[in-house]
Amino acid sequence: MQNCAIELKNIRKTFGPVVANDGINLQINRGEILCLLGENGSGKTTLMNMLSGIYQPDGGEIYADGRKVTIRSPHDAFKNGIGMIHQHYHLVDVFTAAQNIILGLDEAMDIGRVNTRVKEICDRYGFGIDPKMKVYDMSVSQKQTVEIVKVLYRGSEILILDEPTAVLTPQETDKLFAVLRNMRRDNKAIVLITHKLAEVMAVSDKVAILRKGRYIATVNTKETSPGELTDMMVGRAVTLNLDRPKYDNPEDKLVVEGLTVVDREGIKKLNNVSFTARTGEILGVAGIAGSGQKELLESISGLYPVKSGSIKFVNTDKTTVELVGKTPTQIKEIGVGMGFVPEDRLGMGLVGSMGMTDNMMLRSWREGRGLFFNRKKPQDLADRVWKKLDVVTPSTEFPVRRMSGGNIQKVLVGREIASHPPVLLTAYAVRGLDINTSYAIYNLLNDQKMGGSAVMYVGEELDVLMELCDRILVLCDGQVSGIVDGRTATKEEIGLLMTTVGGKEA
Amino acid sequence: MSDKAKKNKTPFIRLSKKSESMLDPRKAVAIRISSVVVALILGSIPILLTGVNPVKAYGIIVQGSLGNKIYLQQTIKKMIPLLCCALAIGPCFKMRFWNIGAEGQLTAGAIACSAIAIWFGKSSMPSILILSLMFIFAIVAGGIWGFIPGYFKAKYNTNETLFTLMMNYIAIGIAKWLQGGPWEGRKGTQIIPIFDRKTFLPNVLGVHCGWIIVLLIVIIMHYYMTRTKHGFEVAVIGDSENTARYAGMNVGWIMMRTMFLSGAICGIAGFVVVAGANHTLNDVVADGNGFTAITVSWLSQLNSYVMILISALLAIISKGSKTLNQRVGVPASVAEIVSGILLFCMLGCEFFINYEIKFRWSRDKDAKKSASTAEQAKNGSTDGNRSSIPANTSKEAE
Ligand SMILES: Nc1ncnc2c1ncn2[C@@H]1O[C@H](COP(=O)(O)OP(=O)(O)OP(=O)(O)O)[C@@H](O)[C@H]1O
Ligand SMILES: [Mg+2]
Numbered sequence: 001m002q003n004c005a006i007e008l009k010n011i012r013k014t015f016g017p018v019v020a021n022d023g024i025n026l027q028i029n030r031g032e033i034l035c036l037l038g039e040n041g042s043g044k045t046t047l048m049n050m051l052s053g054i055y056q057p058d059g060g061e062i063y064a065d066g067r068k069v070t071i072r073s074p075h076d077a078f079k080n081g082i083g084m085i086h087q088h089y090h091l092v093d094v095f096t097a098a099q100n101i102i103l104g105l106d107e108a109m110d111i112g113r114v115n116t117r118v119k120e121i122c123d124r125y126g127f128g129i130d131p132k133m134k135v136y137d138m139s140v141s142q143k144q145t146v147e148i149v150k151v152l153y154r155g156s157e158i159l160i161l162d163e164p165t166a167v168l169t170p171q172e173t174d175k176l177f178a179v180l181r182n183m184r185r186d187n188k189a190i191v192l193i194t195h196k197l198a199e200v201m202a203v204s205d206k207v208a209i210l211r212k213g214r215y216i217a218t219v220n221t222k223e224t225s226p227g228e229l230t231d232m233m234v235g236r237a238v239t240l241n242l243d244r245p246k247y248d249n250p251e252d253k254l255v256v257e258g259l260t261v262v263d264r265e266g267i268k269k270l271n272n273v274s275f276t277a278r279t280g281e282i283l284g285v286a287g288i289a290g291s292g293q294k295e296l297l298e299s300i301s302g303l304y305p306v307k308s309g310s311i312k313f314v315n316t317d318k319t320t321v322e323l324v325g326k327t328p329t330q331i332k333e334i335g336v337g338m339g340f341v342p343e344d345r346l347g348m349g350l351v352g353s354m355g356m357t358d359n360m361m362l363r364s365w366r367e368g369r370g371l372f373f374n375r376k377k378p379q380d381l382a383d384r385v386w387k388k389l390d391v392v393t394p395s396t397e398f399p400v401r402r403m404s405g406g407n408i409q410k411v412l413v414g415r416e417i418a419s420h421p422p423v424l425l426t427a428y429a430v431r432g433l434d435i436n437t438s439y440a441i442y443n444l445l446n447d448q449k450m451g452g453s454a455v456m457y458v459g460e461e462l463d464v465l466m467e468l469c470d471r472i473l474v475l476c477d478g479q480v481s482g483i484v485d486g487r488t489a490t491k492e493e494i495g496l497l498m499t500t501v502g503g504k505e506a
Numbered sequence: 507m508s509d510k511a512k513k514n515k516t517p518f519i520r521l522s523k524k525s526e527s528m529l530d531p532r533k534a535v536a537i538r539i540s541s542v543v544v545a546l547i548l549g550s551i552p553i554l555l556t557g558v559n560p561v562k563a564y565g566i567i568v569q570g571s572l573g574n575k576i577y578l579q580q581t582i583k584k585m586i587p588l589l590c591c592a593l594a595i596g597p598c599f600k601m602r603f604w605n606i607g608a609e610g611q612l613t614a615g616a617i618a619c620s621a622i623a624i625w626f627g628k629s630s631m632p633s634i635l636i637l638s639l640m641f642i643f644a645i646v647a648g649g650i651w652g653f654i655p656g657y658f659k660a661k662y663n664t665n666e667t668l669f670t671l672m673m674n675y676i677a678i679g680i681a682k683w684l685q686g687g688p689w690e691g692r693k694g695t696q697i698i699p700i701f702d703r704k705t706f707l708p709n710v711l712g713v714h715c716g717w718i719i720v721l722l723i724v725i726i727m728h729y730y731m732t733r734t735k736h737g738f739e740v741a742v743i744g745d746s747e748n749t750a751r752y753a754g755m756n757v758g759w760i761m762m763r764t765m766f767l768s769g770a771i772c773g774i775a776g777f778v779v780v781a782g783a784n785h786t787l788n789d790v791v792a793d794g795n796g797f798t799a800i801t802v803s804w805l806s807q808l809n810s811y812v813m814i815l816i817s818a819l820l821a822i823i824s825k826g827s828k829t830l831n832q833r834v835g836v837p838a839s840v841a842e843i844v845s846g847i848l849l850f851c852m853l854g855c856e857f858f859i860n861y862e863i864k865f866r867w868s869r870d871k872d873a874k875k876s877a878s879t880a881e882q883a884k885n886g887s888t889d890g891n892r893s894s895i896p897a898n899t900s901k902e903a904e
Contacts, residue, residue, distance in 0.1 A: 329754035348748040361738065362753040371734045
């Protein structure tokens with residue numbers, strides 16, 4: 001076939017006892033956007049890593065333009081026109097965009113020419129980056145753009161993007177999709193990994209589904225539905241429903257007043273933020289990325305220095321404790337649990353080289369008197385999380401670093417929820433999770449709420465926020481631009497609040 | 507054409523990191539063993555140059571370090587401080603705190619216990635009391651010597667490598683000054699007189715009982731690192747300081763505590779050397795053990811039990827080469843070169859375990875192999891296959 005760029009036949013890849021891929025057949029066509037869909041740990045990243053030369057398959061063949069090829073390194077991949085944008089970017093902070101783009105090429109460093117060519121590529125596909133900008137000044141989405149341009153600059157005809165939208169705001173996602181459509185028009189072959197079915201339906205031409213490392217089918221997007229895709233992914237009919245149970249008598253649990261924090265450069269990250277979180281309620285936090293969500297949760301849990309304002313925790317007997325000025329440990333002892341899922345999953349919250357058990361122990365290692373730690377409880381907890389959230393891992397001692405992205409996340413969220421804290425703070429709790437697990441997490445959050453916790457949920461998808469949360473606090477540029485009722489609010493209303501403070505454009 | 511070919515050439519030798527899952531433990535052991543063999547072969551070159559038969563020389567090394575009771579006891583004596591320092595460095599390295607100050611911490615411990623030996627040695631205090639005091643002072647002094655760089659790292663984020671290195675020179679300088687000044691015996695000798703017998707560690711099985719102390723530390727250290735809260739904290743910090751902070755660990759405090767502990771164990775090494783072996787103080791009391799211990803720690807991948815093996819190996823070479831020098835006159839420097847080669851090969855082999863070297867030709871061979879099989883599959887004839895190879899090689903020859 002003329003427009004078939006890459007064909008995979010019967011690919012197999014194992015990591016010791018773990019079979020990550022087995023019997024995978026896949027066709028990647030030019031002028032098409034192919035979505036790769038599968039639950040966490042179903043082997044999507046592994047499969048694509050074999051195309052980009054990070055891993056070599058244990059069995060099976062790869063054909064590029066009908067020729068059989070062996071891809072033994074990223075260099076080989078580039079020679080075959082394959083470029084991959086990984087979930088974690090590999091850019092040099094102190095270099096400019098252009099410098100990063102030609103890094104590793106044998107090309108003479110004629111920066112002027114590089115700049116013009118980068119500019120050319122940007123104009124052609126509609127990217128908005130300045131080649132002279134330094135990477136440390138860039139937002140996540142700009143860094144991603146640099147990675148994409150880098151791949152295009154090398155003349156790649158086949159682009160693979162691994163969960164690019166997980167770190168983007170809805171607006172940025174739309175922009176990315178516009179670019180992808182331009183590339184499709186340019187007859188490039190595109191593979192997109194994402195867990196968000198709405199995105200799959202919006203942008204792709206075909207969808208290939210993997211389940212537990214095996215290839216299930218490729219279907220035309222036009223002829224399928226999100227429901228059918230989920231069923232194929234999970235292997236049985238699933239119903240996904242999200243309800244918003246009502247808790248009988250909510251009480252104030254966390255009272256925040258006039259909270260102001262500044263970062264190291266002295267820039268205000270939170271400005272006079274006041275709100276109340278109640279028991280039996282999920283308080284959503286919406287806002288454009290970087291509007292102060294991270295700082296808000298970190299200052300409540302004592303990880304971020306507070307400049308002024310107060311954060312009061314209300315005990316069951318109505319007495320209050322001031323949290324400002326306390327260490328994270330003291331705050332945790334009071335009962336504020338933090339399910340914070342940072343962009344860099346392993347950098348904070350988990351220890352990559354340790355297994356699930358030891359990671360569970362991060363919460364309880366101090367318990368008990370004496371010098372020795374008790375491994376029994378974390379072991380039990382690890383077993384429970386393993387079963388309850390279907391974590392794909394050979395054992396609870398398997399280093400979490402080697403688990404798939406979504407499974408790493410399950411370990412983190414599972415641990416945080418397990419301690420049933422009176423206040424549960426979560427940020428991007430479902431980032432990178434497949435739809436089934438996302439719903440499992442939503443339901444767990446609802447359980448927490450009905451158990452009387454005050455839950456704060458920082459989220460990205462407005463649809464989910466509106467379906468799950470009782471109230472939604474909207475942040476804009478570090479200020480509270482409004483608190484709306486989740487039952488009655490409209491998307492437009494929230495969208496407007498996200499960009500305006502106190503009625504005027506921010 | 508030739509220009510293009512040049513551009514497309516991959517480098518002649520390339521390195522690629524093996525992914526963790528590709529490591530085959532059996533292969534790793536094989537590589538480690540062969541590195542020792544390679545070292546022995548390479549080491550025979552300098553020995554040959556001195557006109558001695560290398561096989562005989564190696565024989566003497568083994569015989570001269572393990573051959574009889576006396577030799578064995580001397581080898582063990584050499585091994586004790588080395589093993590002790592390696593154990594001390596372990597937790598620091600686990601924490602990714604690059605403590606290269608064991609040399610100084612040992613010296614500090616040695617100075618402190620010498621002070622006790624000099625002040626109270628001639629008093630009527632019973633031996634056991636003096637020894638206990640010496641032990642405690644060595645621990646405290648070594649601990650403080652380790653604590654200081656830990657404190658500055660925790661508070662001001664100073665570079666621990668440079669700091670601990672500097673602390674070495676300070677401790678050694680103090681020892682030198684004591685040796686030539688306040689504690690000097692006969693003026694001009696630069697020697698501190700031998701301490702009183704009461705300050706000598708008793709012998710057990712022919713070697714001073716320092717070996718029992720060190721073996722105890724091996725066991726304690728193993729449990730400390732794998733079973734205690736402290737060990738867990740250290741491991742978490744080594745992986746990610748942010749995670750440690752998030753889990754409520756006081757990173758600065760743990761750093762200082764671990765460095766105190768590390769220094770204290772080095773101090774014990776100093777005590778064992780002074781009270782067990784030297785019975786005096788000089789500026790070379792550490793004798794390079796603090797530095798060699800870094801290698802031992804690293805090679806044993808911070809496993810206490812493996813440290814015994816590695817430090818024994820190094821002690822054997824060190825003692826054996828002394829015998830070699832005495833018996834057949836191979837200069838001591840040559841023996842040092844041989845043990846240098848051995849260390850180099852052992853450290854180097856870790857590199858081969860973690861990285862793969864790919865030569866250009868091996869790549870081309872593989873590419874050809876797959877190309878030819880593809881060809882074969884296509885037209886089913888070996889003819890096309892044969893013709894494709896010369897074409898390729900001629901391109902390569904350019
Ligand atoms: N280097 C490795 N060593 C051992 N096992 C691995 C390694 N990389 C991946 N695996 C295992 O292979 C399986 C597939 O992982 P992969 O990362 O491809 O999943 P994925 O489909 O990308 O999932 P996610 O959506 O969660 O990112 C997982 O069970 C994972 O634990
Ligand atoms: Mg993945």
